[in-house]
Each structure stands twice: as structure tokens, then as C-alpha cells.
Amino acid sequence: MNNNAYNINIFSGGAELLFDNKRHYNIDLPNKDTWKLGDLLIWLRDNLLSERPELFIQNNSVRPGILVLVNDSDWELMVSSDLWYLICSLCQILCKYAPCP
Amino acid sequence: MAANEQKIEKLQDEINQLREELQQKERELFDLKFKKYHDNKYCLGLTATDIMRYSRQMLLSQFSITGQIVLKKSRVLIVGMGGLGCPCALYLAAAGIGEITIIDYDEVELTNLHRQVLHGENDIGIPKILSAYNRLKNLNSNIKIIPIHTHANSSTLTDLFKNKTFDVVVDGSDNVATRYLLNDICVLNNLPLVSGSALQMEGQLTVYNYNKGPCYRCLFPVPPPPDTVMNCGDGGVLGPVPGIIGTLQALEVIKILTKQGGVLSSRLLTFDACEAVFRNVKLRTRNSRCAVCGDDPTITSLIDYEEFCGSSAHDKVIDVDILRKDDHIPVKELPSKPETLLIDVRPTLEFAMCNLDNSYNFPYSYLKKGKDLDKLRKKLEDYSTNGSEVLIICRRGNDSQRAVLQLKEIFTDLPLKFLNVLGGLYAYSNSVDASFPIY
Ligand SMILES: [Zn+2]
Numbered sequence: 001m002n003n004n005a006y007n008i009n010i011f012s013g014g015a016e017l018l019f020d021n022k023r024h025y026n027i028d029l030p031n032k033d034t035w036k037l038g039d040l041l042i043w044l045r046d047n048l049l050s051e052r053p054e055l056f057i058q059n060n061s062v063r064p065g066i067l068v069l070v071n072d073s074d075w076e077l078m079v080s081s082d083l084w085y086l087i088c089s090l091c092q093i094l095c096k097y098a099p100c101p
Numbered sequence: 102m103a104a105n106e107q108k109i110e111k112l113q114d115e116i117n118q119l120r121e122e123l124q125q126k127e128r129e130l131f132d133l134k135f136k137k138y139h140d141n142k143y144c145l146g147l148t149a150t151d152i153m154r155y156s157r158q159m160l161l162s163q164f165s166i167t168g169q170i171v172l173k174k175s176r177v178l179i180v181g182m183g184g185l186g187c188p189c190a191l192y193l194a195a196a197g198i199g200e201i202t203i204i205d206y207d208e209v210e211l212t213n214l215h216r217q218v219l220h221g222e223n224d225i226g227i228p229k230i231l232s233a234y235n236r237l238k239n240l241n242s243n244i245k246i247i248p249i250h251t252h253a254n255s256s257t258l259t260d261l262f263k264n265k266t267f268d269v270v271v272d273g274s275d276n277v278a279t280r281y282l283l284n285d286i287c288v289l290n291n292l293p294l295v296s297g298s299a300l301q302m303e304g305q306l307t308v309y310n311y312n313k314g315p316c317y318r319c320l321f322p323v324p325p326p327p328d329t330v331m332n333c334g335d336g337g338v339l340g341p342v343p344g345i346i347g348t349l350q351a352l353e354v355i356k357i358l359t360k361q362g363g364v365l366s367s368r369l370l371t372f373d374a375c376e377a378v379f380r381n382v383k384l385r386t387r388n389s390r391c392a393v394c395g396d397d398p399t400i401t402s403l404i405d406y407e408e409f410c411g412s413s414a415h416d417k418v419i420d421v422d423i424l425r426k427d428d429h430i431p432v433k434e435l436p437s438k439p440e441t442l443l444i445d446v447r448p449t450l451e452f453a454m455c456n457l458d459n460s461y462n463f464p465y466s467y468l469k470k471g472k473d474l475d476k477l478r479k480k481l482e483d484y485s486t487n488g489s490e491v492l493i494i495c496r497r498g499n500d501s502q503r504a505v506l507q508l509k510e511i512f513t514d515l516p517l518k519f520l521n522v523l524g525g526l527y528a529y530s531n532s533v534d535a536s537f538p539i540y
Binding site for chain 2: 023066076097
């Protein structure tokens with residue numbers, strides 16, 4: 001069994017075009033002392049995105065029009081001034097497009 | 102052909118006349134039947150018909166007669182009579198909202214009917230607000246429906262808000278520019294905005310600018326890059342998905358008007374139709390630095406939203422023109438080239454819906470990703486022994502141009518000339534064979 005503690009549910013809910021049209025991923029992250037949300041987003045970009053990564057990450061954050069939800073909360077509520085919320089293995093991440101159309 | 106069109110026009114006129122006559126008689130009948138209940142000596146603020154008609158919602162303790170009287174005095178603006186606006190308007194009219202203003206510029210198309218449930222087969226070609234008006238009036242003749250046939254933009258909405266007041270605005274639009282426009286006008290007029298969206302198998306719903314909650318700009322200060330925004334015409338949508346979201350919008354409107362609390366502000370309801378899962382997501386609160394609703398706003402009047410978003414305020418596709426003149430072939434020449442290889446670069450899903458005889462499907466997305474290129478090479482190599490032109494076609498003639506560029510680059514070694522069929526299958530249907538379905 002994999003000994004790392006980070007098994008994370010990723011839902012592309014709405015943004016699946018970026019994620020190879022798959023809606024759900026169960027990922028094991030490589031071992032690391034702490035995983036922060038910012039690291040995770042970069043990891044997602046490098047490992048899960050099928051094409052055009054610039055449509056997911058721009059200037060080290062998610063691009064305009066994508067809402068990242070962690071455990072059913074707007075990530076903005078967790079990061080406040082510090083953009084890099086510490087994630088735990090119970091995290092569920094949901095990436096949504098801005099409501100449109 | 103011309104005779105046929107004349108016949109259509111004549112029938113249309115006759116039907117319109119008959120419909121008007123029928124409507125008149127139906128209203129007369131309704132009035133006669135219910136006249137005896139019009140007096141209201143037994144009930145304050147409502148007619149006896151109102152009491153009977155709306156009794157099932159007035160029996161709710163949260164709603165009661167007070168709620169019904171509030172609805173009767175309320176004015177709601179619904180922007181867009183599409184997949185969201187139709188069910189929303191239907192339920193609001195049925196609930197007895199006193200005045201409903203509906204705005205839309207489009208005409209009813211056959212492709213609308215599976216989800217835009219106010220419009221029927223006989224409404225094709227007429228403005229959506231007109232067919233919606235007729236349907237809503239038939240449902241409830243006691244309320245005021247104000248149809249406005251216009252494109253919602255800064256100038257038309259400024260005019261509208263000069264002459265009229267509203268209590269709630271419903272966003273049933275289909276593009277980012279209109280979303281920012283409605284957001285800003287609602288913030289500037291201090292109105293709640295009930296915002297919904299539905300695409301493919303996903304729906305979303307939230308109320309902006311209500312009770313210290315965020316506005317659309319608080320969540321999305323910067324518009325998304327135009328090329329990342331999908332519309333129903335490209336992505337598709339299952340009818341009940343906007344049906345559910347539009348109906349929920351009507352529910353939020355009623356809750357806001359009757360001050361019941363529990364309004365979906367600072368929260369986002371997401372609906373995953375595939376898994377039948379609703380999620381209720383907590384959103385940030387109002388951003389004090391928001392450009393429009395913040396403490397020191399920089400936007401104090403409406404701006405040019407198409408410019409702000411870098412995209413136009415409709416969901417129509419903009420034609421590209423990226424090839425040289427001699428890289429094109431007019432669609433009319435297609436029937437005279439039955440031996441020429443015709444590659445249809447639409448997605449396999451669309452190809453399966455309808456396709457031209459002898460066309461070969463190789464999606465543009467495969468070209469972009471480099472998928473199955475060896476198969477395509479084989480096909481092209483075989484063909485190059487007896488042909489030299491390859492025709493590329495798609496739905497509207499845009500992807501086919503991009504495909505021509507790619508093909509030229511990938512297969513430089515083959516003695517082939519790749520030509521774009523101008524205007525794609527749309528043009529084929531329009532100028533070669535009208536029985537090819539336009540979708
Ligand atoms: Zn705001």
C-alpha cells in the first residue's frame with residue numbers, strides 16, 4: 001500500500017474539458033511534508049490537464065472564470081490573505097467554471 | 102418553391118387571426134365563468150378569484166395572504182426567454198406576480214424547443230418574447246406581462262430603468278457580457294439578481310447582491326478569456342437541466358419578494374445531472390474592494406460590456422478568416438466533385454447525427470492532439486495515388502479553416518492540396534440541399 005497520506009478527490013465539475021473530459025479523479029500525491037493548495041493546483045496542471053494548461057493556471061493562480069471549491073467552500077474563504085491553504089487528505093477539490101451561459 | 106412560401110405565409114396569417122379570435126373568446130369565457138367571484142367583499146387586498154386561484158400557496162404559513170398580496174404588487178424583470186427564462190417566467194406568472202417584464206431579441210428556432218418550453222412549433226420565426234407573452238397570458242390573464250423586443254445592453258437597459266422600477270432581476274442570459282451588465286445595473290439600483298446557468302449536464306444557481314452577499318464581480322473580477330466560454334450550441338444541454346435551474350430561479354424570486362429568508366445568497370447551488378447530486382457551496386462575502394459593489398467603487402455607471410469581456414453579447418459564433426483566397430472552394434462546387442476526398446472535421450458525435458455521402462470523419466480535435474495521425478496518413482497516401490485535392494468541411498466553416506492550416510503543416514510531404522469548403526455544412530444546407538439538417 002502506498003504510504004502517503006494524501007488521497008484526494010478531484011471533481012472537474014464543469015471544468016472537465018480541461019481534465020480530459022473526466023469528471024472525477026482519485027489521486028495519490030507524492031510524499032511531501034506539507035501540501036498546500038497552491039502546490040496542488042500546479043501539480044494538477046502538470047499531471048492531469050490534457051491540453052492547454054494556460055486555461056487552468058495563469059500567473060500562478062487559477063485563470064479568471066474558474067472557481068475552486070475545497071470541501072464545498074469557496075477557496076477564497078480559506079486562503080484570505082495567504083493564498084496557499086494547507087490541504088489534508090480529506091479534501092475534496094471541485095473546479096467550476098463561472099456561471100455561464 | 103415560391104408557391105410553397107406563399108402558402109406558408111397565408112396559413113401563418115390565418116392562424117394568427119384565428120389565434121387572436123380564440124384568445125378573445127377564451128378570455129370572455131373565463132370572465133363570464135368567474136365574474137361572480139370578482140367582488141372582494143370577503144377578502145382584503147385580493148379578489149375572490151385570486152383567493153381560490155392561489156389558495157394552495159396561501160395555505161402555507163410562510164406565505165399566507167400577505168405573501169400573495171406582495172406578489173401581486175411585485176415587478177420582476179427577466180432577461181432572456183431561453184432555457185432558463187421560460188420555466189422561470191412560467192412559474193412566476195402562475196404564482197401571480199403582478200408585473201413581469203421580459204426581454205429578448207431572438208426569434209424562436211427549431212433547436213430551441215427541447216428546452217425553451219414556452220415556445221411551440223407554430224412559434225418558429227416569431228420573436229421569443231411574443232410567443233412567451235401569448236403563452237403566459239393564456240396561463241394567467243390577470244397579471245401584466247410586458248414584452249420588450251430588444252437586445253439587453255447598456256443603453257437599452259439604462260432607458261428601461263429610467264422608465265420602470267423592479268423588485269428583482271432574473272438573469273436568464275447566455276453570455277458573459279450580459280452577466281456583467283446585469284450585475285452592474287443591479288448593484289447600481291440596489292436590486293437582487295437571481296442568476297442561473299445550465300450547460301450540458303450541469304447547472305448552477307446563486308443570488309447576487311442580496312443581503313451583504315457578493316455580486317458577480319466579487320467572485321469574478323476579471324472576465325474569462327473569450328475562447329474558454331462554451332455555449333449551448335456547441336456544448337449541448339439536456340432540456341430538464343435548465344428546466345430545473347430556471348424553476349429554482351422562480352423559487353428564489355418568490356422567497357426574496359415575500360421576505361421568507363433562506364435565500365441563496367453567499368452560496369452557490371450546483372446541480373450535477375449525471376449523478377443526480379445537488380451541492381450547496383459556501384461563497385465568499387461581499388468584497389470591500391469590488392469594482393462595483395465595494396466601498397470605493399470605480400464603476401459608477403454602466404460601461405461597454407462587450408469591450409470589457411472581449412466578446413460579443415450573444416452566443417452566436419464569430420466567423421474566422423485565416424486562409425488565403427485560393428485555399429477555399431465554394432460549397433456549390435461540392436456536388437460536381439464526387440470523386441474528391443472529403444474530410445469532415447466535426448466531432449464524431451456530430452458526424453453521427455448527419456453527414457454527407459462518402460465523407461470521411463477525422464475530428465479537428467484529433468489533429469490538434471496528434472491522435473490517430475498514422476491512420477489519416479494511410480488514408481491520404483492511398484488517396485494521393487489518384488487524387489490531388491482534399492476538401493475539408495465542418496459545421497460552420499471555422500474549424501475546417503484551422504484544420505487546413507494544420508493539415509498543410511503535418512502532411513507537407515504529400516502531393517495534396519487541402520481546400521476549405523466555404524461556410525461548411527450550414528452553407529451546404531442553405532445553398533445546395535436544404536434537407537441537410539442545420540443544428
Ligand atoms: Zn461586488
